Every structure is written in C-alpha cells, then in structure tokens.
Amino acid sequence: MNQQQIQRLFEAVQKGKLKPEDAVERLKHLPFEDLDFAKIDHHRQLRQGMPETVYAAGKTPQQVEQIVRQMLKRTKNVLITRADRTVAARVKRVSRAARFHPLSGAIAICRDHTQYGKGKILVVSAGSSDIPVAEEALVTAEVMGNPVGHLYDVGVAGIHRLMNSRSELASARVIVCVAGMEGALPSVVAGLVAVPVIAVPTSIGYGSSFHGVAALLGMLNSCASNVAVVNIDNGFGAASVATLINRL
Numbered sequence: 001m002n003q004q005q006i007q008r009l010f011e012a013v014q015k016g017k018l019k020p021e022d023a024v025e026r027l028k029h030l031p032f033e034d035l036d037f038a039k040i041d042h043h044r045q046l047r048q049g050m051p052e053t054v055y056a057a058g059k060t061p062q063q064v065e066q067i068v069r070q071m072l073k074r075t076k077n078v079l080i081t082r083a084d085r086t087v088a089a090r091v092k093r094v095s096r097a098a099r100f101h102p103l104s105g106a107i108a109i110c111r112d113h114t115q116y117g118k119g120k121i122l123v124v125s126a127g128s129s130d131i132p133v134a135e136e137a138l139v140t141a142e143v144m145g146n147p148v149g150h151l152y153d154v155g156v157a158g159i160h161r162l163m164n165s166r167s168e169l170a171s172a173r174v175i176v177c178v179a180g181m182e183g184a185l186p187s188v189v190a191g192l193v194a195v196p197v198i199a200v201p202t203s204i205g206y207g208s209s210f211h212g213v214a215a216l217l218g219m220l221n222s223c224a225s226n227v228a229v230v231n232i233d234n235g236f237g238a239a240s241v242a243t244l245i246n247r248l
Helices: 003-014 020-027 044-048 061-071 085-094 128-143 156-163 166-170 185-190 207-220 235-247
Strands: 077-081 099-101 106-110 120-125 148-151 172-179 197-201 227-229
Touching: 003 020, 061 077, 061 085, 077 128, 085 099, 085 106, 099 128, 106 128, 120 128, 120 166, 120 235, 128 148, 128 172, 128 197, 128 235, 148 166, 156 185, 166 172, 172 185, 172 235, 185 197, 185 227, 197 207, 197 235, 207 227
Parallel strands: 120 148, 120 172, 172 197, 197 227
Antiparallel strands: 077 106, 099 106
C-alpha cells in the first residue's frame, strides 16, 4: 500500500464510505506481514517508493507463490529475481500478468505502468554472454516505473560498435553498464557521457577473471569520475540505484 492509497483510505473513512473497523482490517498487516518463513515488508513501498522484491533462490516454489499472493493484495507490481520455470509456473497461477524472462530468471508482474522516472535508464552490455545480468537490470528498471532502453554486445574489443550508438548514450539520464572479462567498458562509456554510470561486473571470463573479481577490481579502479560499482552479477541492485537517481 502506497501513500496515495493510505490517504484515500482515510478519506473514505472520513466521508463515511468505509467503516473504521474495515480500515483497520486493511492496515493490520502493516508494516509487515508474518508468514512464519517470511516477513513481508509491505511498508517498503511507502518508505522507498518501490515494493519489496522477492529473491527466489533458496526458496521453494510454494513459498514464492505464497509471498507473491499476499503481496499482490497490497501492491500492483511485483518483481521476482533468480527464479526458474518451476517457480514461474507457480507464480503464473497467482497472476496471469506474470511474465518470465528465462535468460535472467526474472519474473515481472506489472499491472501499473505509470512511469515515475524523469528520464531513460539505458542498460549497456559488453558481450552477449553478459545479457542475462543486463536483462535482470532492464526488467527491474521497467517494473520500477522507468522508461528503458538497451545496447547489447558493444564491448571494447570492437569499440566502433559502441561509438555507433553515441546518440542513444546521450539520451539516457542514468546508464547501467554490464561487463565481464576485464570490465573495461564502464570507463569508456562514462567518458562519453555526463550522467551517472552504474557498473555491474559479471562472472563471465576465463580462469584469471576469478568469476568476476577481475572485472570488479577493474571497475573499482576506473579513472572515470562518474562510475559507481555494485556487486558481481547484481543487475537488480544496479537498476534499483538507477531508479532512485532517475526519480530525483
């Protein structure tokens, strides 16, 4: 339940359209609802402007289904990350609006398409192997109410591919840049634009990439002053920060 919904609830009570005990019934699960195995933070949308996201890894399909079912009673949009087809099938039973993105494992239920972001979030990936993480960022940004766009496979090994998209880079208010291997792309992208670039290292690469540690360290040592870095493979976290920036 967001701030506008709570205000409408109070107004309905004031006008006599809703009994006070019915209003209490709707509010009694705030600030969180205890399902024993999970405590759903229904107040998060009120505090942060975005509802809680369901991280499916480590949860049973039944647990994810139950969490989503309760969340949809109080919010229109729900995002589930790191899910598989079994989880997606269970979520589909709860909402026909659920859309599964198999590359990233994200499931998006988007019943409110209001765009709260002031500009476009552009997701840029270095290689095709980085697309699963990039897709997680793209889906997250979209569910959170942002205009989005993407540039895929524009890494530094063929820099002319990136330079061919200068106008798209310039049109973004925030950029999420996803790269594995040596993680060089965010520095290049950041040097071309005057907006925040949120760098996402991926675990893509050969032995000495250390499952993304090399890319992470490279990004942390970027010489571009407008680069910030999130954890390895954390497309969700990057898009969440990008959303907060885009709403300022």
